[in-house]
Amino acid sequence: MNHLSLIIEREYLTKVKNKSFIVMTILSPIIMIALIAVVAYLSQINNNKERTISILDESGILKSSFTDTESIKYKILENSSLEEAKKKVDENKEYGLLHIENFKDINKLGEHIKFYSEDSPSLTLMSSLESKLEKQLTDLKLEFEGVDIEKIKAARVRVNIAQESFIGEKTSKIDSVVKLIFGGLAGYLLFMFIIIYGNMIMRSVIEEKTSRIIEIIISSVKPIQLMLGKIIGTSLAGITQFVIWIILGGLLMTLVSFIFGIDFAQSQSAQQEVLNQAMQNPDVNMEIQNVMNAFYNLPITNLIIAFILFFIGGYLLYSSLYAAIGAAVDNETDTQQFLLPILMPLILAVYIGIFTVIEDPHGTVSTVFSFIPLTSPVVMLMRIPFGVPIWQQILSLSLLVATFIFTVWFAAKIYRVGILMYGKKPSYKELLKWIRY
Amino acid sequence: MNNLLEAHSVSKNFGDFTALNKVSISVPKGSIFGLLGPNGAGKTTLIRIINQITMPDEGQVILDGESLKPHHVRDIGYLPEERGLYKSMKVGEQAMYLARLKGLSKAEARTRLKFWFERLEIGDWWDKKIQELSKGMAQKIQFVVTVLHEPKLLIFDEPFSGFDPINANLIKDEIIRLRNEGATVIFSTHRMESVEELCDQIALIHESNKILDGKLTDIKKQFKTNTFEIGIRTSDNIILEKELSQKFSISPASFKTLGDELMLNVKLSEKDVPNDLLSYLTSKGEVSHFVELIPSANDIFIQSVKNN
Numbered sequence: 001m002n003h004l005s006l007i008i009e010r011e012y013l014t015k016v017k018n019k020s021f022i023v024m025t026i027l028s029p030i031i032m033i034a035l036i037a038v039v040a041y042l043s044q045i046n047n048n049k050e051r052t053i054s055i056l057d058e059s060g061i062l063k064s065s066f067t068d069t070e071s072i073k074y075k076i077l078e079n080s081s082l083e084e085a086k087k088k089v090d091e092n093k094e095y096g097l098l099h100i101e102n103f104k105d106i107n108k109l110g111e112h113i114k115f116y117s118e119d120s121p122s123l124t125l126m127s128s129l130e131s132k133l134e135k136q137l138t139d140l141k142l143e144f145e146g147v148d149i150e151k152i153k154a155a156r157v158r159v160n161i162a163q164e165s166f167i168g169e170k171t172s173k174i175d176s177v178v179k180l181i182f183g184g185l186a187g188y189l190l191f192m193f194i195i196i197y198g199n200m201i202m203r204s205v206i207e208e209k210t211s212r213i214i215e216i217i218i219s220s221v222k223p224i225q226l227m228l229g230k231i232i233g234t235s236l237a238g239i240t241q242f243v244i245w246i247i248l249g250g251l252l253m254t255l256v257s258f259i260f261g262i263d264f265a266q267s268q269s270a271q272q273e274v275l276n277q278a279m280q281n282p283d284v285n286m287e288i289q290n291v292m293n294a295f296y297n298l299p300i301t302n303l304i305i306a307f308i309l310f311f312i313g314g315y316l317l318y319s320s321l322y323a324a325i326g327a328a329v330d331n332e333t334d335t336q337q338f339l340l341p342i343l344m345p346l347i348l349a350v351y352i353g354i355f356t357v358i359e360d361p362h363g364t365v366s367t368v369f370s371f372i373p374l375t376s377p378v379v380m381l382m383r384i385p386f387g388v389p390i391w392q393q394i395l396s397l398s399l400l401v402a403t404f405i406f407t408v409w410f411a412a413k414i415y416r417v418g419i420l421m422y423g424k425k426p427s428y429k430e431l432l433k434w435i436r437y
Numbered sequence: 438m439n440n441l442l443e444a445h446s447v448s449k450n451f452g453d454f455t456a457l458n459k460v461s462i463s464v465p466k467g468s469i470f471g472l473l474g475p476n477g478a479g480k481t482t483l484i485r486i487i488n489q490i491t492m493p494d495e496g497q498v499i500l501d502g503e504s505l506k507p508h509h510v511r512d513i514g515y516l517p518e519e520r521g522l523y524k525s526m527k528v529g530e531q532a533m534y535l536a537r538l539k540g541l542s543k544a545e546a547r548t549r550l551k552f553w554f555e556r557l558e559i560g561d562w563w564d565k566k567i568q569e570l571s572k573g574m575a576q577k578i579q580f581v582v583t584v585l586h587e588p589k590l591l592i593f594d595e596p597f598s599g600f601d602p603i604n605a606n607l608i609k610d611e612i613i614r615l616r617n618e619g620a621t622v623i624f625s626t627h628r629m630e631s632v633e634e635l636c637d638q639i640a641l642i643h644e645s646n647k648i649l650d651g652k653l654t655d656i657k658k659q660f661k662t663n664t665f666e667i668g669i670r671t672s673d674n675i676i677l678e679k680e681l682s683q684k685f686s687i688s689p690a691s692f693k694t695l696g697d698e699l700m701l702n703v704k705l706s707e708k709d710v711p712n713d714l715l716s717y718l719t720s721k722g723e724v725s726h727f728v729e730l731i732p733s734a735n736d737i738f739i740q741s742v743k744n745n
Contacts, residue, residue: 219515
């Protein structure tokens with residue numbers, strides 16, 4: 001055990017003291033924040049740019065439906081031909097020209113509206129124009145048919161289905177979104193962690209092989225101790241890096257938004273709009289309240305404990321496989337063939353998490369994959385915010401631990417033989433043979 | 438207990454390949470034991486089994502009267518043939534780490550390292566990184582790390598590769614000194630001149646089998662052919678040569694001489710006595726050269742491997 005702590009200490013210190021590690025740790029959040037800031041800033045500029053759209057309304061019945069907004073000014077053209085109008089718009093460097101032909105029939109009128117512009121216009125702009133015109137024309141048609149619009153408006157009924165579970169917990173759609181974000185974040189974090197630090201472990205095993213120090217080391221310690229020490233030491237370095245990233249990122253984010261007044265939420269406004277529409281909840285205060293409620297409704301204790309356990313289990317499972325790959329090959333270019341079968345289930349897990357858990361967190365697919373050990377850490381972490389029975393979690397965890405013990409044993413076998421093998425890249429068949437050595 | 442290490446019919450298979458086939462060796466306490474054999478004979482496998490890096494399929498290894506156990510790694514210092522160090526780690530840190538893996542305390546490791554670094558005149562390397570050092574320099578550090586924990590048994594696999602003659606001599610002297618201070622040394626090499634110089638005992642492994650072992654002097658006795666190299670001046674060399682060829686089997690020899698001696702290798706049969714030959718020769722002329730041909734380790738090595 002004394003050896004193990006020595007190995008962990010060395011692995012940790014050499015990783016943390018490594019120049020490129022330090023640079024990455026400090027630079028990554030700065031670059032990330034700078035990138036987000038630039039994107040936010042640019043989209044702010046983009047939105048703030050005033051666009052002028054000229055409208056040539058030959059029918060004369062649609063003019064009134066356009067009111068200027070912060071970013072779009074409408075200019076109504078009177079008494080000019082289409083050609084003149086086009087020329088004028090082009091000369092004035094305006095954004096575009098909306099041409100409405102005159103037809104008695106409203107349906108026909110609707111079909112003969114054209115937008116002229118130099119470049120193809122933005123999608124959001126077109127859909128906003130379309131919805132404006134549709135609304136106006138529908139109203140006009142209703143009026144034409146002799147229907148009282150006020151009555152229709154008055155007759156509209158709002159429905160908001162309240163959700164409640166059998167045991168009386170109130171839930172809402174916001175609940176689901178918050179759960180999804182939580183689960184997604186946890187699963188994605190694990191995924192990233194495995195890829196980044198699994199690779200780091202693999203590289204450090206290869207380094208020991210190529211520098212030929214391995215035989216000196218394992219004449220003093222057991223290969224499995226060396227492997228576990230490597231995995232634990234590298235993970236601790238990884239956790240250190242993650243914590244620094246989160247703290248530094250948070251600090252920088254506040255600092256940047258404070259100094260430059262960039263609203264980071266701005267860059268996500270489009271998604272938020274969609275979200276708002278989906279929830280049909282115009283009251284912002286109410287929304288925040290709901291988010292807070294949703295947060296409190298999460299099974300927090302369960303979530304934290306499960307996160308820690310599944311994170312450790314999943315990470316150790318994959319990192320032992322990474323270590324085995326490192327031991328089996330001589331250099332990094334040879335790792336591809338072995339990495340693929342490891343990455344596949346990992347990527348599969350993330351996709352299943354994203355597509356099926358959202359659709360139905362307790363459906364067959366998500367349930368099954370939250371038990372299969374190679375995918376269970378990610379999928380289960382995504383499911384847990386939606387409430388997973390404890391027995392399922394325990395079963396999945398036990399399967400994970402059993403597999404983890406098996407892979408560590410398996411990896412240790414490969415590791416023990418592989419670290420002393422130089423030269424040719426082994427095939428899968430040879431790897432299986434090594435287990436019997 | 439005369440033997441520090443005994444291997445009793447140790448076998449090891451890798452799949453269908455037999456790396457060692459019932460090999461037994463005994464290494465007497467305080468000796469320098471040469472483990473010899475062509476490439477791929479199984480020397481490294483045997484050494485790895487002694488170091489508990491690989492487990493034998495069959496057989497038993499006994500160290501100092503006890504069957505090998507994990508704690509024995511502290512009693513062994515191993516310098517592998519394929520050796521290196523962490524490239525980006527500082528010399529001092531690295532030596533400390535390796536010393537502590539062998540069970541030395543931090544303070545102890547530091548004092549002993551300082552001592553050895555002074556001794557080999559490499560004290561100012563402490564804060565250098567391995568990648569800044571030459572291959573020979575790195576080898577010195579590996580040597581220090583191997584012997585630092587004062588193990589009972591030292592195993593050197595090709596210890597002189599990568600050293601210039603001066604440093605090779607330095608290391609050779611250190612190995613002899615360590616033996617004189619009570620350590621037992623197993624020494625694996627292809628360089629027969631260092632075997633000749635250093636080894637008291639040898640074992641020869643060829644194609645997974647031990648084909649020869651024992652005291653180097655005994656083996657030489659066993660391999661000697663009772664052949665003598667002679668130089669003699671007579672009035673008529675041709676007559677003498679004819680006479681000798683009737684009694685013994687002879688072949689031409691060559692060595693540095695001043696004059697026109699008759700130079701011959703004379704092989705005596707088992708019942709012949711060298712003194713009789715000598716007195717016969719002195720009666721014929723002036724003997725300038727009379728030497729028994731002792732087989733070199735190199736000859737023994739080549740001959741044994743070929744015969745098998």
